[in-house]
Amino acid sequence: MISTEKEADRRTPVSVLTGFLGAGKTTLLNQLLKEPYFNDTAVIINELGSIGVDHHLVDVIDEHTVLLSAGCICCSVQGELVDTLKNLFMRAINKEIKPFKRVIIETTGLAEPSPVLYSLRNDGFLEERYRFDGTLTVVDAQLDLDAISQRPEAAQQIALADVIVLSKTDLVSEVQQAQIAKQLVRMNASAIQMRSHDIAGIARLIGQLNPAQGGNPAQKTMKWLTGQAKPVNPTTGRSLLKPSHRSLSEQHPGISTFVIEFDEPLSPIRFFTCIEAIQIYYGKQVLRFKGLVQFEGKQNLQIIQGVHGQLYPVGTLERQIDSDIYSCLVFIVDQVDHQDIEEDIRNILFNQAIRSA
Numbered sequence: 001m002i003s004t005e006k007e008a009d010r011r012t013p014v015s016v017l018t019g020f021l022g023a024g025k026t027t028l029l030n031q032l033l034k035e036p037y038f039n040d041t042a043v044i045i046n047e048l049g050s051i052g053v054d055h056h057l058v059d060v061i062d063e064h065t066v067l068l069s070a071g072c073i074c075c076s077v078q079g080e081l082v083d084t085l086k087n088l089f090m091r092a093i094n095k096e097i098k099p100f101k102r103v104i105i106e107t108t109g110l111a112e113p114s115p116v117l118y119s120l121r122n123d124g125f126l127e128e129r130y131r132f133d134g135t136l137t138v139v140d141a142q143l144d145l146d147a148i149s150q151r152p153e154a155a156q157q158i159a160l161a162d163v164i165v166l167s168k169t170d171l172v173s174e175v176q177q178a179q180i181a182k183q184l185v186r187m188n189a190s191a192i193q194m195r196s197h198d199i200a201g202i203a204r205l206i207g208q209l210n211p212a213q214g215g216n217p218a219q220k221t222m223k224w225l226t227g228q229a230k231p232v233n234p235t236t237g238r239s240l241l242k243p244s245h246r247s248l249s250e251q252h253p254g255i256s257t258f259v260i261e262f263d264e265p266l267s268p269i270r271f272f273t274c275i276e277a278i279q280i281y282y283g284k285q286v287l288r289f290k291g292l293v294q295f296e297g298k299q300n301l302q303i304i305q306g307v308h309g310q311l312y313p314v315g316t317l318e319r320q321i322d323s324d325i326y327s328c329l330v331f332i333v334d335q336v337d338h339q340d341i342e343e344d345i346r347n348i349l350f351n352q353a354i355r356s357a
């Protein structure tokens with residue numbers, strides 16, 4: 001019965017890939033896009049910073065990859081998302097791009113996924129052509145879930161998940177994995193739990209969740225959408241279904257993002273000394289930083305990734321990018337003055353001094 005209904009629905013499925021800052025969304029997306037099944041996938045990447053980095057980190061960049069930058073789909077760029085979905089459809093119809101069979105939207109780490117659902121259901125053009133397929137939420141297995149769930153965005157992403165993908169399981173013990181899995185069940189009992197290394201298993205789920213046809217366990221999401229449950233943010237009491245059109249700082253109090261650009265190659269020793277000092281000095285106030293950095297003596301840009309105080313192994317961007325940027329670092333911080341941190345970074349990098357505490 002369900003499969004007949006599924007066959008009847010020819011609309012393009014739209015899956016939302018979400019998860020808190022640095023959880024591993026882009027890493028998972030890259031792995032999924034390597035699967036032949038995902039060849040005909042349109043990807044929409046939403047980034048907070050005014051200079052996007054993530055789209056450079058996605059390995060398969062083609063005409064189907066669209067960047068929505070400088071805002072969060074749950075705040076300022078919701079209209080842009082609607083236009084992007086319309087444009088993709090029209091460009092495929094007009095044979096400007098190859099037809100695509102599914103869409104994956106990678107949200108920012110601060111996004112509440114529900115406004116995406118709102119957009120799909122409240123725009124006649126989109127509703128006829130696209131169907132919401134479900135939300136995959138990536139959760140970093142290293143994180144202290146009690147602490148992270150204090151952030152309303154993170155709690156929301158987990159609560160709305162149809163599939164929870166536990167990432168970085170290689171960095172924690174089996175016991176810790178079992179503990180976090182139990183905690184996640186308490187936060188969302190209906191979501192399917194997967195491990196991020198099970199790419200084939202995750203791939204099989206995408207496009208098949210289809211909450212509207214009851215084929216998926218995340219009834220909660222659909223109840224929220226259809227008004228059978230009260231769709232409010234448990235922390236703020238704010239409706240989850242209305243688009244907010246608020247700025248980043250209004251929507252996510254205390255959190256802000258900024259970009260530091262460098263117009264000369266950096267000394268790697270100074271750079272890593274600087275990052276360590278900044279992490280010690282600002283601690284958990286630096287939620288996330290990432291960037292592309294040109295080091296002295298290196299031909300390719302290096303990929304820098306930091307998540308909640310942890311610097312990840314540096315990667316190399318194998319291809320050249322068409323950009324005016326020499327090196328840039330995007331920071332997402334909580335209650336930090338941008339000028340202070342930028343001054344500290346430039347001081348350590350170029351003058352070897354830091355403000356006293």
Ligand SMILES: Nc1nc2c(ncn2[C@@H]2O[C@H](COP(=O)(O)OP(=O)(O)OP(=O)(O)O)[C@@H](O)[C@H]2O)c(=O)[nH]1
Nearest residue numbers: 020021022023024025026027109167168169305312
């Ligand atoms: N060891 C390990 N590292 C991982 C895993 N998944 C992601 N990472 C690393 O975690 C860092 C952040 O990963 P991303 O995929 O960029 O995270 P994200 O959720 O896309 O980040 P934002 O878009 O900034 O919120 C990178 O350095 C990844 O290499 C994993 O399963 N194991």
